[in-house]
Amino acid sequence: MLTLEGLETPRLLLDAGRLERNCARMRERCRALGVALRPHLKTAKSLDVARVATGGEPLGITVSTLKEAEYFAHNGHRDILCAAGIVAGKFAHAARIQRETGCDLILVTDAPGVAESAAAFAADQGITLSFLIEIDCGEHRSGQLADSPAVVEIARSIDSSPHLRLRGVMAHAGHSYGADEPSAVVAIAAAERDAATLAAARIRAAGLSCEIVSVGSTPTVLFADHLEGVTEVRAGIYMVFDLAQLSRKVCREEDIAVSVLSSVIGHTRHARTLILDAGALALSKDIGANRLLSDAAYGYLCDPHSMQRLGRLAVNTVHQEHGTVLVEDERWFDRLPVGSVVRVLPNHACITSAGYDAFDVVRGGALVDRWERINGW
């Protein structure tokens, strides 16, 4: 039988029960909102997780890189939105994915020049490329402002090419992650919705079609008062959650489905520290949860089986392959001998997961499967 103790650490664990519960809840939430769910697979980068997220429904998916798009397209997904701005140097890759898999790959831009070069490329190749126009709803990371003339100009530019297809608009309220309380997310969700629907209305008023009105981020989908005018939502971190989401009260500790299995590799008694084999590469250097959860450090330590927290222990310092845990009470040296294992709840599951080629899947504390993940570009 597979056991946690038989795994060579560090390993990325995924709790199947928690994942399933989180995914079912989000599908239910989207049904209640009357919008389609287009799960974002940038966190999980896993075909098996995508299967749980879609729950057997023929949902489109969202990805953040063409490598992810290629992986999911080659494994049966037929409706894929690649939600980071495309540039000309990546058109050939996008075209290859479409040609090899027949998938409906939707690209994104906020740049007039990209629409023009895409038209020239697609005409040359005799193919069709589909686009959403990105709208800035207040994060000011990327996107055109919803009331900018550029929105309609880019829409016309795309629509004017017989080789491009204007599919709609997308907005991403990434600043919802900066909100301290769910109550503060309600207004951000409204701004995200309003920006996307305003841009769509302006495109339609110009006589062009705007089939897709896409918004999203886990917090805005969970806390929006309504999403009228929106056709679909993109969200990803809800599948597994993490300490950053816990810190903003977007999830409960028992919803967090990913953790890092790590061994105690040393007791540095004179410094009152336990040393783990989970450091900067196994956990990442993301400490985003600490703004609102000041003891999060690089992650909470939990019992590997019960998943109960081990007192207030956390990974306080990381080096490349070492994590240092300060212990105030020396009895921890007896409770966690060298060679014992713990589970660490990560700050930011998207970044932590990227260090691993696979999830080791647990259910009710038992190791039941291993799910491949992809990484890189």
Add this chain to the structure above:
Amino acid sequence: MLTLEGLETPRLLLDAGRLERNCARMRERCRALGVALRPHLKTAKSLDVARVATGGEPLGITVSTLKEAEYFAHNGHRDILCAAGIVAGKFAHAARIQRETGCDLILVTDAPGVAESAAAFAADQGITLSFLIEIDCGEHRSGQLADSPAVVEIARSIDSSPHLRLRGVMAHAGHSYGADEPSAVVAIAAAERDAATLAAARIRAAGLSCEIVSVGSTPTVLFADHLEGVTEVRAGIYMVFDLAQLSRKVCREEDIAVSVLSSVIGHTRHARTLILDAGALALSKDIGANRLLSDAAYGYLCDPHSMQRLGRLAVNTVHQEHGTVLVEDERWFDRLPVGSVVRVLPNHACITSAGYDAFDVVRGGALVDRWERINGW
């Protein structure tokens, strides 16, 4: 012909000329110090980089994980020190590497219990496991204090087993990375040397052999006043350097051999930002260089060919696949149009590199090769 413009970004570039110069300098430095160099491959994780680092000499190497040990052992390396503390759950992997490759794999511990369980495991398997004892020289991360009775106790425990081989001691002055100036490193290097040589002297005084006295970190090797009594040094970041090393005056900007090739994927003019496709995964979230180099942010932007810095531009914010660059002067929008490429000098090359499966190798600005890297555990 291969060109930078033909690469789909983000990509990890390695400047072969800079790498060769950095490696030759370190070998020369070690010759002058009269110590063997055991290059640490935890940064590069690449067979080709190891070839440059050893410079054709039959040098032993250092690694940080058994996966790295396995990779290098299967590719001809015969003397490998795995410098992070081993635990019982990893003995089988270590034994497999030795059995399959015949390599001399040296393990590390500071825990009496590990020596005991290693003796039992090795006896059961009919093999020999080699050990260094880790000594804390002031970083207080891991290791026994040099004057602790535990040092000789662990040495005796290892020596008493016919299946274990006591090879020596190692110390790592990781706190040298916290020094603001090279002058402050001199004392840290002395403490590292003195801790290792004291521990070795105590083991020898107990009638045991202590063939290897290993110290290291790039700063302490470069700035030690002498290393008498030390037999070998471990250093890794010197091969490629990064902004963290630049911030501590351990290298010059023109020594930095790794960079991330990234495309401008958007102009968010209303926020006066350029958006890159190099974000938290392509650059890492390490911002360690900023303590002493307050404008380092997530990395300096450079011209992709000349490697000259682009004004004071840096990656100011990262999301998973987006990097945001603040531009005070709007002329940057013309100079760096959407689709153009830049090179980003990373904060911490060890962590940034871990996002990539390969180095794209450049020489004199031309793309000349692609060198595989390994990641994970």
